[in-house]
Amino acid sequence: MPPHIPSPTTIHSAATKALLPPLTLIVATTPISNPAAPPSSSSTPRLGIGNAGTLPWPRIKSDMRFFARVTTRSPPRIFPSSLQQQQGAAATEEEEGNVMNAVIMGRKTYDSLPAKFRPLPRRVNVVISRDTTGAVRRRVEGEWRDARRREIEMEKEKSATSGAATSTTEDPEAEEEDPAILVSSSLPAALHALQHTFPSRSRNGRRSLGNIFIIGGGEIYASALLDPNVSLGRAMRIIMTDLRRRPADDDAQKKGVLVASELEHAVDAFECDTFFPIGYEELENRREWRRVGEEEVAREWVGEEVWGEWKADGEVVTRILGFERV
Ligand SMILES: NC(=O)c1ccc[n+]([C@@H]2O[C@H](COP(=O)([O-])OP(=O)(O)OC[C@H]3O[C@@H](n4cnc5c(N)ncnc54)[C@H](OP(=O)(O)O)[C@@H]3O)[C@@H](O)[C@H]2O)c1
Incomplete structure (x- = not known):
């Protein structure tokens, strides 16, 4: 064989x-x-x-x-x-970020x-x-965009208070980003x-x-x-x-x-x-x-x-x- x-x-x-x-x-x-399991069993x-x-x-x-x-x-x-x-070699700090x-x-x-x-x-x-209708994907992606918008708003508020620029404020708005979400x-x-x-x-x-x-x-x-x-x-x-x-x-x-x-x-x-x-x-x-x-x-x-x-x-x-x- x-x-x-x-x-x-x-x-x-x-x-x-x-x-x-x-x-x-x-x-x-x-x-x-x-x-x-029977009561006497182990x-x-x-x-x-x-x-x-x-x-x-x-x-x-x-x-x-x-x-x-x-x-x-x-x-x-x-x-x-x-x-x-x-x-x-191990990842650099930049990569780790x-x-x-x-x-x-x-x-x-x-x-x-x-x-x-x-x-x-x-x-x-x-x-x-x-789910094969796409409803779960749409809902989850929608919730990700809502959460992302809240995050961007918070960063903007924070930077307005501190006067410091943040990287997030320069990011494209949530609508344009790929959601960090997968539905499988x-x-x-x-x-x-x-x-x-x-x-x-x-x-x-x-x-x-x-x-x-x-x-x-x-x-x-x-x-x-x-x-x-x-x-x-x-x-x-x-x-x-x-x-x-x-x-x-x-x-x-x-x-x-x-x-x-x-x-x-x-x-x-x-x-x-x-x-x-x-x-x-x-x-x-x-x-x-x-x-x-x-x-x-x-x-x-x-x-x-x-x-x-x-x-x-x-x-x-x-x-x-x-x-x-x-
Ligand atoms: N103690 C802990 O550490 C811990 C951790 C997590 C959760 N929990 C508890 O566990 C409970 C939820 O567990 P659960 O077993 O009922 O549900 P689950 O595993 O969270 O989700 C079940 C759902 O996942 C999808 N699914 C499951 N198997 C699938 C497969 N083979 N292929 C495709 N989709 C699949 C289906 O979604 P669709 O219905 O959309 O098709 C299914 O209804 C809750 O009480 C929660 O609080 C406890």
Whole structure:
């Protein structure tokens, strides 16, 4: 039998994937006991992420700030070192200034963002929808132009007050700019579009693509983790905010000590109807996932402090976990 010769398409897609930055899923989860499992079974809980089209828990300032900073900050670039070597020395400061991250989300997650934060500023927003009429694209582009006009107005006001000229005031008006928005019909199509819309390095002032974050919701996390067209041969990371309700008995916390072992096993803190597609059972399978320590996540993934121990914020306690697909 002749040896298996991969088709040009296979070679191309494997090579292309090796050159791409990893996909980073960023998610907040809380464990919810699995109603399908018999009560006596040791089945691990599911990871709740949403309820009734919104987040199951009250606003968590520390996590929202963490999400905004991590997804907005361009490098330290989450890139395979082979690519950096191929491309020569590290990007110059000028190039770094033109790098923008992408945040990919399902249409329902996009709609769940408060109108004034939509599209998420200073990031390329990619919305995934099956809509074939163009209505979602028109709406999202319209919202981008509204947000851009507000931004230009604010810059003009600021420069009028300070008397300083700003670069934005010289920019063409929002109508003439290409929106930093993509609407795609699937996650593979979104990744393809990103790759073809943005060069991997900034040249002649053109904007280039930094890191790619998948920000939800359940359907899009499922595409990322379960669709072989997306995940095969591609580095994948998960930055997970693990979240519990703050225990009523606050004595230990008052002393600055959270009862880690109790929190570890706490479930059903919030009502959830949307779930992360995989649970602890899969994440703890060392042949598939590697748990990445907080120092590595901080230093190599996000470039800022990460809390791996429980930390209280209002009604909840959170910690950040990192996982990398093996
Ligand atoms: N905890 C967290 O970190 C977190 C993060 C994000 C979201 N959430 C929560 O998650 C919930 C939303 O998640 P969800 O699963 O319901 O919705 P979603 O994944 O945000 O969006 C689903 C929509 O995406 C489009 N879509 C999904 N799969 C597609 C595919 N294969 N091809 C083309 N289009 C596709 C469809 O849009 P059309 O209907 O337009 O065709 C679909 O209705 C909300 O409660 C939200 O608050 C939580």
